[in-house]
Amino acid sequence: MWAGLFIRPTKASKEGKTLKIPAVLAIDQGTTGTTCLVVGQNGEVMSRAYSEFTQYFPRPGWVEHDPVEIWNITQKMARRAIEDASRAEILGVGIANQRETVVAWNRETLEPLHRAIVWQDRRTIEICSELKGKGYESRVKSKTGLVLDPYFSATKIMWLFREKPELRSLAESGELALGTIDSWLIARLTGGGAHVTDPTNASRTLLYNLESATWDPWLLDVMGIPEIALPEIKPSSGFFGSVLPETLGIEVPVCGVAGDQQAALYGQGCWTSGLAKNTYGTGAFLLMNTGDNPVISRNGLLTTAACDSRGKLCYALEGSVFVAGAAIQWLRDSLGIVEDAAESEAMASSLDSNEGVYFVPAFVGLGAPRWLPRATGAIFGITRGTQKEHLIRAALEAMAYGTAEVLKVMENDACIDINELRVDGGASANNWLMDFQSGLLNISVRRSRVVDTTAFGAAGLAGIYSGVWTDGEEFLACQGKPDSFSVRLKEDQRSKLLKGWIRAVEAVECFSLDSD
Numbered sequence: 001m002w003a004g005l006f007i008r009p010t011k012a013s014k015e016g017k018t019l020k021i022p023a024v025l026a027i028d029q030g031t032t033g034t035t036c037l038v039v040g041q042n043g044e045v046m047s048r049a050y051s052e053f054t055q056y057f058p059r060p061g062w063v064e065h066d067p068v069e070i071w072n073i074t075q076k077m078a079r080r081a082i083e084d085a086s087r088a089e090i091l092g093v094g095i096a097n098q099r100e101t102v103v104a105w106n107r108e109t110l111e112p113l114h115r116a117i118v119w120q121d122r123r124t125i126e127i128c129s130e131l132k133g134k135g136y137e138s139r140v141k142s143k144t145g146l147v148l149d150p151y152f153s154a155t156k157i158m159w160l161f162r163e164k165p166e167l168r169s170l171a172e173s174g175e176l177a178l179g180t181i182d183s184w185l186i187a188r189l190t191g192g193g194a195h196v197t198d199p200t201n202a203s204r205t206l207l208y209n210l211e212s213a214t215w216d217p218w219l220l221d222v223m224g225i226p227e228i229a230l231p232e233i234k235p236s237s238g239f240f241g242s243v244l245p246e247t248l249g250i251e252v253p254v255c256g257v258a259g260d261q262q263a264a265l266y267g268q269g270c271w272t273s274g275l276a277k278n279t280y281g282t283g284a285f286l287l288m289n290t291g292d293n294p295v296i297s298r299n300g301l302l303t304t305a306a307c308d309s310r311g312k313l314c315y316a317l318e319g320s321v322f323v324a325g326a327a328i329q330w331l332r333d334s335l336g337i338v339e340d341a342a343e344s345e346a347m348a349s350s351l352d353s354n355e356g357v358y359f360v361p362a363f364v365g366l367g368a369p370r371w372l373p374r375a376t377g378a379i380f381g382i383t384r385g386t387q388k389e390h391l392i393r394a395a396l397e398a399m400a401y402g403t404a405e406v407l408k409v410m411e412n413d414a415c416i417d418i419n420e421l422r423v424d425g426g427a428s429a430n431n432w433l434m435d436f437q438s439g440l441l442n443i444s445v446r447r448s449r450v451v452d453t454t455a456f457g458a459a460g461l462a463g464i465y466s467g468v469w470t471d472g473e474e475f476l477a478c479q480g481k482p483d484s485f486s487v488r489l490k491e492d493q494r495s496k497l498l499k500g501w502i503r504a505v506e507a508v509e510c511f512s513l514d515s516d
Contacts (some may be wrong), residue, residue, distance in 0.1 A: 043478030145303025194241030237311020256461025267457030300369030319406030
């Protein structure tokens with residue numbers, strides 16, 4: 001049905017008298033909102049639509065989404081983007097999605113059977129402790145490259161089955177489908193015709209074997225999750241299913257899928273070993289491509305599936321800072337010390353130094369490399385002279401410190417020196433932060449001209465398969481020349497800043513251990 005789409009199109013095709021530009025629809029379904037872009041062959045964003053959706057916090061540490069609301073908003077934004085791109089000939093759909101978030105739905109009716117449990121959710125701390133107590137952690141890490149933490153999908157599924165045993169029965173009978181957000185959206189786009197995922201999302205579940213690139217029988221048995229309920233794993237750039245015309249008004253294939261951070265890695269052109277990127281979003285997510293072989297971290301980092309230039313399987317090391325831009329949002333929304341996050345750049349640059357103020361925003365625990373799910377946030381160094389500018393600067397600096405800490409561990413694990421960091425995400429628009437990050441790392445920071453790098457990564461994966469771009473290099477070139485930041489700090493200044501941060505984090509660590 002779709003064979004004709006995979007022949008490379010000309011730069012423009014005629015449909016009547018209207019000149020049409022080969023393009024793809026990119027869906028970036030994130031933690032707080034959904035962005036849809038139509039991206040043309042020349043890299044032009046021909047249209048953009050965005051909407052936030054509701055966050056549910058039923059108990060402290062619990063975070064949920066309504067899968068139906070996510071689908072409705074995604075459908076609405078996709079239709080709006082398509083309608084606004086009248087010059088586009090859309091040849092395929094690419095999806096990037098918030099990872100680890102779990103949805104359970106009826107395979108026939110496509111109705112969700114529980115709210116989605118979000119990656120930030122910490123309700124499975126006890127389940128993780130239980131699995132650790134049984135001595136499973138080492139074997140789990142060797143198979144999956146992950147740690148036993150509530151962050152990942154499998155323990156969320158275990159919780160669902162324990163709370164609602166009927167869901168396990170439905171899963172065993174094949175009536176219930178489980179998946180991450182990509183699988184949920186594809187199921188809705190195809191009218192239930194496809195229950196699929198890709199390696200980058202599968203590798204975040206605690207159920208995926210990195211070596212065999214399949215669902216692992218031992219892990220499924222330990223977690224008590226039937227394989228029949230899980231999606232089929234397909235290459236990140238490939239055919240995932242046919243979009244029904246009644247869902248988006250177009251009939252094209254879904255042909256590119258990746259978890260949001262791997263999509264950003266692809267969008268930044270980090271296709272070969274040693275290339276690294278950081279996305280400064282709600283959290284900060286640092287990934288480094290390690291090539292064809294998975295590198296199992298000795299220092300608390302994660303090993304995960306990634307994409308090569310053709311969207312085929314390769315591997316990466318990852319370190320996640322759970323709270324980055326969310327710290328600025330908290331200072332804005334909860335404390336009211338800033339009206340707009342964009343003001344943070346001027347506020348931070350108005351100070352000559354941080355004057356000893358450090359902010360460890362461990363609102364949902366500490367991620368890599370410490371993995372302390374019970375840790376809570378703290379602000380240190382406050383004096384009578386501390387102003388709101390100090391808190392804003394400390395929140396921005398925290399993003400850079402967390403990144404520097406993870407990057408150092410990453411270099412040690414992979415035995416690779418990184419001489420450039422590629423960056424994207426909302427907070428990367430802050431020039432003060434990018435200068436500070438460069439100085440703290442003592443390397444250059446390269447910022448993509450493309451704001452929506454995650455969505456562009458999804459577009460690239462779909463566009464390579466559908467023929468919009470010949471290869472990854474053509475896709476990367478269409479994004480334009482990136483910005484570059486190169487600041488050098490004196491070694492004693494860098495050392496002093498980092499030592500202050502380490503003392504602050506160690507204090508938080510001690511407090512969390514005392515609280516156990």
